Amino acid sequence: MHWIFWPIASYLLGGVPFGLLLAKLKGVDIRTQGSGNTGATNVARTCGLPLGLTALAFDLLKGLVPVYIATGMSDHWLFLSLSTLAPILGHVYSPFLGFRGGKAVATTIGAFLGLAFLPTLVCVVICIVGIFASGYVSMGSLLFGAALPVAMLVSGRMELAPVALVVTLLLYWRHRENIARLARGQENPWRRKVT
Numbered sequence: 001m002h003w004i005f006w007p008i009a010s011y012l013l014g015g016v017p018f019g020l021l022l023a024k025l026k027g028v029d030i031r032t033q034g035s036g037n038t039g040a041t042n043v044a045r046t047c048g049l050p051l052g053l054t055a056l057a058f059d060l061l062k063g064l065v066p067v068y069i070a071t072g073m074s075d076h077w078l079f080l081s082l083s084t085l086a087p088i089l090g091h092v093y094s095p096f097l098g099f100r101g102g103k104a105v106a107t108t109i110g111a112f113l114g115l116a117f118l119p120t121l122v123c124v125v126i127c128i129v130g131i132f133a134s135g136y137v138s139m140g141s142l143l144f145g146a147a148l149p150v151a152m153l154v155s156g157r158m159e160l161a162p163v164a165l166v167v168t169l170l171l172y173w174r175h176r177e178n179i180a181r182l183a184r185g186q187e188n189p190w191r192r193k194v195t
Helices: 002-014 018-024 040-047 049-073 077-092 105-115 117-134 137-154 158-174 176-184
Strands: none
Touching: 002 049, 002 077, 018 040, 018 049, 040 049, 049 077, 049 105, 077 105, 077 158, 105 117, 105 137, 105 158, 117 137, 137 158, 137 176, 158 176
């Protein structure tokens, strides 16, 4: 029963648009501001860093909590993979936003931290270095995505490599416009506020 119930519950939790809700506390609809994205980066750019960090924490938790609970239910790789993918899909295709949403980097980080802490932490370090070295959040996100399945393989968590690869493809799809802007040299650096 938990094989069906828990991934669905995880999907619904992942779909809660915390960034949108937090921004509305300041009277801002971030869907019409900045990049129009409901994630933590756009919250930080449009509403300030403190609120952006709060949105980041909530987006991390909505990936981490369901996966952490799932690991106590079963150690079967398929159940854990479904429970990992579900909140990420919920964030990207939120049932509360007409099946639209964010890019799910923070939710992905949270989910995989609950599943494979140390390999994911290495990917997070790569992400942070990428952001500061390039000046672009999107570049760090893309590096994180590229490193994720590799980290699962290298760390011996080969059973998690398929879901990591699926998530990487999803992240790259969600960042396709960023990739195009990076290629044209028109991407917004994280240090500059979007107007």
